[in-house]
Amino acid sequence: MRILVVDDDLVTLTWLKQVLEREGYAVSTANRGALALEQIAKDRPDLVVLDLVLPDMDGMDVLRRLRQDPAARDLWVVVLSAKGRPEDIVAGLRGGADDYVPKRPGADVELTSKIRGLFALAKRTAPEPEAAPAPEGAAKVFSFCSAKGGTGTTVVCVNTCYALAQLAPRAQVLLVDMVFPIGTVGQSIGYESRDTVARLTQRVHGKLDRALIEKYVSPVQRWGFRVLLGACDPQEATLLDVGQIGPLFEQLRTMYDYIFVDFGRTLSRISLPIIQNSESIVVILTPDVNTVKLTRLTLDYLEALGVKQNQVILINNRTVGRVWVSKEETEHALNVPLSGTIPYESEYLTMAINSGVPFAAKFPQNAASLMFADFARLLRDRSGR
Numbered sequence: 465m466r467i468l469v470v471d472d473d474l475v476t477l478t479w480l481k482q483v484l485e486r487e488g489y490a491v492s493t494a495n496r497g498a499l500a501l502e503q504i505a506k507d508r509p510d511l512v513v514l515d516l517v518l519p520d521m522d523g524m525d526v527l528r529r530l531r532q533d534p535a536a537r538d539l540w541v542v543v544l545s546a547k548g549r550p551e552d553i554v555a556g557l558r559g560g561a562d563d564y565v566p567k568r569p570g571a572d573v574e575l576t577s578k579i580r581g582l583f584a585l586a587k588r589t590a591p592e593p594e595a596a597p598a599p600e601g602a603a604k605v606f607s608f609c610s611a612k613g614g615t616g617t618t619v620v621c622v623n624t625c626y627a628l629a630q631l632a633p634r635a636q637v638l639l640v641d642m643v644f645p646i647g648t649v650g651q652s653i654g655y656e657s658r659d660t661v662a663r664l665t666q667r668v669h670g671k672l673d674r675a676l677i678e679k680y681v682s683p684v685q686r687w688g689f690r691v692l693l694g695a696c697d698p699q700e701a702t703l704l705d706v707g708q709i710g711p712l713f714e715q716l717r718t719m720y721d722y723i724f725v726d727f728g729r730t731l732s733r734i735s736l737p738i739i740q741n742s743e744s745i746v747v748i749l750t751p752d753v754n755t756v757k758l759t760r761l762t763l764d765y766l767e768a769l770g771v772k773q774n775q776v777i778l779i780n781n782r783t784v785g786r787v788w789v790s791k792e793e794t795e796h797a798l799n800v801p802l803s804g805t806i807p808y809e810s811e812y813l814t815m816a817i818n819s820g821v822p823f824a825a826k827f828p829q830n831a832a833s834l835m836f837a838d839f840a841r842l843l844r845d846r847s848g849r
């Protein structure tokens with residue numbers, strides 16, 4: 465969940481940013497009303513904490529403008545103000561605020577509990593629309609890749625796929641491991657099979673049909689999606705008949721609603737046509753200089769191939785505790801906004817992987833679980849379903 469804090473006082477901004485980040489929210493700040501409106505239009509946060517006394521505008525005017533803007537219809541606004549008289553609170557709520565917290569000792573505790581409450585309410589009152597079954601040939605393909613190995617592509621891919629399957633329980637969701645010679649989707653979800661893409665392509669005689677594919681695809685109960693592994697070992701990977709990959713994906717598109725593909729860092733002759741034709745290309749990077757530079761090259765390459773900027777979703781994954789490059793520096797270097805950051809989850813992620821369960825099923829309260837759910841929603845919304 466993303467929160468924008470608007471306050472003219474730098475000390476308050478810094479303090480609130482810390483408080484809310486500790487709660488697991490992604491927080492940005494603005495110290496003027498006009499700037500806040502600009503940032504809201506651009507970044508579409510989920511919630512705004514709004515001070516009423518701002519240098520350039522009255523906070524109530526900011527609120528009014530937001531409430532008149534249909535694009536900001538789902539935005540939560542919590543006023544945090546030194547004006548704490550009952551009539552101020554009533555005026556704020558009448559003006560369209562979802563809640564009002566007077567600035568006084570303990571305001572941080574009150575604010576965070578109200579925010580938590582609003583988000584919980586949002587979940588209850590806005591049931592996810594069920595995904596309509598896709599017409600033939602209309603699967604939405606989401607390609608996950610990275611410019612460098614070990615950035616967490618597989619972990620993000622499988623967990624976002626799980627979140628989407630939860631979000632759209634009636635949709636047919638498939639995850640395909642396309643990392644050769646050996647991928648780690650199987651290990652990451654605690655699933656083993658010798659029915660792989662490599663073997664499947666060997667079995668095709670004539671037309672690659674649905675019945676054959678169905679023999680190779682298995683549902684993984686705990687994860688709520690179906691899976692097709694790439695190859696079990698490098699020896700098996702040599703069986704891969706590259707010429708069948710295109711027809712395989714063509715057929716898969718007619719069988720499922722959503723297809724998640726883990727390409728790892730294999731931007732190759734095999735993967736490129738599928739990546740280019742994806743609904744969204746999710747590029748995972750880590751906040752270090754080398755990865756950011758390599759990611760820049762990858763993005764340039766994709767652009768040269770005709771990939772549109774709005775097809776690309778950039779995700780920052782904190783695979784290690786330290787941050788070397790800030791969000792702003794990364795966005796500046798890549799000229800693409802980051803769609804979100806997955807926090808460093810130290811041993812928790814490893815624990816979830818070792819037990820082969822979705823991170824959100826084991827640690828539902830952790831920030832990464834919320835981020836995976838956010839990405840799934842973003843992918844679904846972008847695909848227009």
Ligand SMILES: Nc1ncnc2c1ncn2[C@@H]1O[C@H](COP(=O)(O)OP(=O)(O)OP(=O)(O)O)[C@@H](O)[C@H]1O
Binds near residue numbers: 619620
């Ligand atoms: N946000 C995170 N916090 C802590 N550890 C993480 C995080 N993301 C990934 N990891 C760890 O990093 C390791 C690599 O993750 P993963 O296998 O998903 O990377 P990958 O990019 O798919 O690697 P490969 O290049 O081998 O395909 C895993 O052990 C995982 O637990």
Ligand SMILES: [Mg+2]
Binds near residue numbers: 617728
């Ligand atoms: Mg991987």
